[in-house]
Amino acid sequence: MLAADLRKGFMFARLSDAQLERVAQRATRVSLDEGDLLFHQNEPAERFYLLLRGQIKLFRISPNGNEKVIEIVTPCSTFAEALMFLDRPIYPVGAQALQRAEVLSVDAIDFARMLRESMDTCFMLLGDMSQRLRGLIREIDDLSLSSATCRVAAYVLTKSQPPQMSFDLQVPKQTLASRLSVKPETFSRIIRDLCKKNLLAMRGNHVEIIDREGLQQLANVCGQNEVSLADTFHYPCRPADPMK
Template identity: 25%
Template structure:
């Protein structure tokens, strides 16, 4: 059910988004005035490839994923979005239909901002436009890194690299997505991911706990493995 987003309830999503964090309360009210909220069940499609790109979607609660399908029907997960993150920004700069699709990974509430009205606000408040450009630059950098990793690095190297990155210097990784989505983001099948995780566990590099938790047992050896898997 759609509802008007006020800053007292679902409109808090506009306060969560980094591109709006430099705006005053009055300016946030302007954003809330052009924002509506909608709830989605787990597994429900938010938009499909081919849909018109006329809105910016902000995750207020829950989780969503953006993905594409190959001509053979294989899913490629592009990214997983958490509360405060947004999607659909590319449609603000061109009028082509969406090339990907978005799905609610959990029961979610999204705030939707009309693209034409948002562009008017971007003209009035250049800081919004600059922050959207910064986010687009970060996403482009991550996409280029993924392409490089898939083309130049082995499956083992990609997995070691992402585990060390996700651990952020700690010894624990908690996946915020299914292993199928995780594998897709790494450009491999779920079966390959499971095989390589089991191999890392047998080599005492990691310890698997349940479906989502991974303990890094030997980050030094994992880093060496990332550099040269044949040395292990």
């Protein structure tokens, strides 16, 4: 059962059956209630995780106590795996369940040992991780060069790929605002402005796109297009095809 669940993550799609079974033997299933912490910032990082259901918030706490949401992890995504390549790694972020969640906890030390034993597997995995890094670099560019309105418009577009024209916000607005590097009050104002311009409608947490072309024009001001938007907000970046 653990092996079948592991196959859902891009980190494990390229592993042989024997390698996957080895990982499964050292993996554990963890259930979290809303608000539960999976790990704290600056704890030793001996394991990484695959989210099976629910949502996990990755966040940093500044010295003055302010929280910055780094990522909102969605099902079938792995997180904290890159730390296995560091000497004496620590978690640079904390991880907290935004809703009831289930994760698989993977032994990072043994996984790294397995990669050292198979150069082919190691290079294939690094290729997939490079795709994610490319998406993160694009996001840094977007945060540096784009306006708050551009980022909100871009996010809305990625959450409702054609022909879908509506979606429900699955995370608190304050958390989403932090993820987009926008103050909560600014996020609310931007949503109101987009509604007044008849670009979208919002009822509670339900968002309906009224003028997709108009939203795309806003995103285009920042140099965004449909392809780059998907790369920026997709977590993780789409994996390469698994081994046949």
